[in-house]
Amino acid sequence: MKIAVLGGTGLIGSQVVKKLNAAGHEAVPHSPSTGVDVISGQGLDDAVAAADVVVNLTNSPTFDEASPAFFQTSMDNLLASARNGAVGHVVILSIVGADRVPELDYYRAKVLQEKILAAGPIPYSIVRATQFMEFMDAVLSWTADGDTVRLPATPIQPIASRDVANAVAEVAVGAPLNGIRNIAGPEIFSLDELGRMTLSRKGDSRTVITDPAAGMFALVKGDVLTDTHAHLAPTRYADWLA
Numbered sequence: 001m002k003i004a005v006l007g008g009t010g011l012i013g014s015q016v017v018k019k020l021n022a023a024g025h026e027a028v029p030h031s032p033s034t035g036v037d038v039i040s041g042q043g044l045d046d047a048v049a050a051a052d053v054v055v056n057l058t059n060s061p062t063f064d065e066a067s068p069a070f071f072q073t074s075m076d077n078l079l080a081s082a083r084n085g086a087v088g089h090v091v092i093l094s095i096v097g098a099d100r101v102p103e104l105d106y107y108r109a110k111v112l113q114e115k116i117l118a119a120g121p122i123p124y125s126i127v128r129a130t131q132f133m134e135f136m137d138a139v140l141s142w143t144a145d146g147d148t149v150r151l152p153a154t155p156i157q158p159i160a161s162r163d164v165a166n167a168v169a170e171v172a173v174g175a176p177l178n179g180i181r182n183i184a185g186p187e188i189f190s191l192d193e194l195g196r197m198t199l200s201r202k203g204d205s206r207t208v209i210t211d212p213a214a215g216m217f218a219l220v221k222g223d224v225l226t227d228t229h230a231h232l233a234p235t236r237y238a239d240w241l242a
């Protein structure tokens, strides 16, 4: 199967490309560094022209109010190019519970991306993942101040990027879902607890202070970012940290 992986140089995209090629498919990574830009449209027609499947793993450069425009423009351009080719399946990676936190610009942007895809003419699959384990360092950096990091107790079900890549690759070569598949890590933690585990494992002496008003996840009310009925991935956070 010929598969164009947009964002194929990123954290998830690079692993998806490797898995698909190892399984005997012909997966090609695309990104600005290979001359393909989903915003300007440069190189996009050629990138998807011969593809049976397009997997879109691009990401907005910021998580702020500019992110909806990124996902709107990139999906409009992608669907226009895919229509010109013979693409029979478009796959995107979104976020479990994104529709339940409209207060976050980035989550609204991901829901917009899903809606554009679902309303378009091409059979599709939406994989929604929980927060990547690899994302924890960024979360810790947002509210770090000297010897402390402030984090709310938001329930989080972290998933390893390799498990996400496995799930995306599996969906990409299957029949279009024309719907959503939720994937999640095997355990739920509170974000402050995850922060403490992470710092302790890294020998980082900073203290995590539980603060319901700290950082982006303060806007998340209740356990809307977790899903115990999702496809559960195998990797546990402590094993991943080790």
Ligand SMILES: NC(=O)c1ccc[n+]([C@@H]2O[C@H](COP(=O)([O-])OP(=O)(O)OC[C@H]3O[C@@H](n4cnc5c(N)ncnc54)[C@H](OP(=O)(O)O)[C@@H]3O)[C@@H](O)[C@H]2O)c1
Pocket: 006, 007, 008, 009, 010, 011, 012, 013, 030, 031, 032, 033, 036, 037, 038, 039, 040, 057, 058, 059, 060, 061, 093, 094, 095, 096, 110, 128, 129, 130, 131, 132, 135
């Ligand atoms: N973080 C989470 O916990 C989480 C959870 C669920 C879903 N997701 C979703 O997972 C997806 C992949 O995330 P990731 O962490 O793998 O992203 P990433 O590592 O930041 O990679 C983003 C990729 O997009 C490419 N890209 C950026 N701007 C582009 C443009 N204008 N045209 C073409 N390609 C462009 C990048 O190319 P360069 O390398 O050349 O910059 C890179 O290959 C995102 O859509 C994100 O919303 C994330």
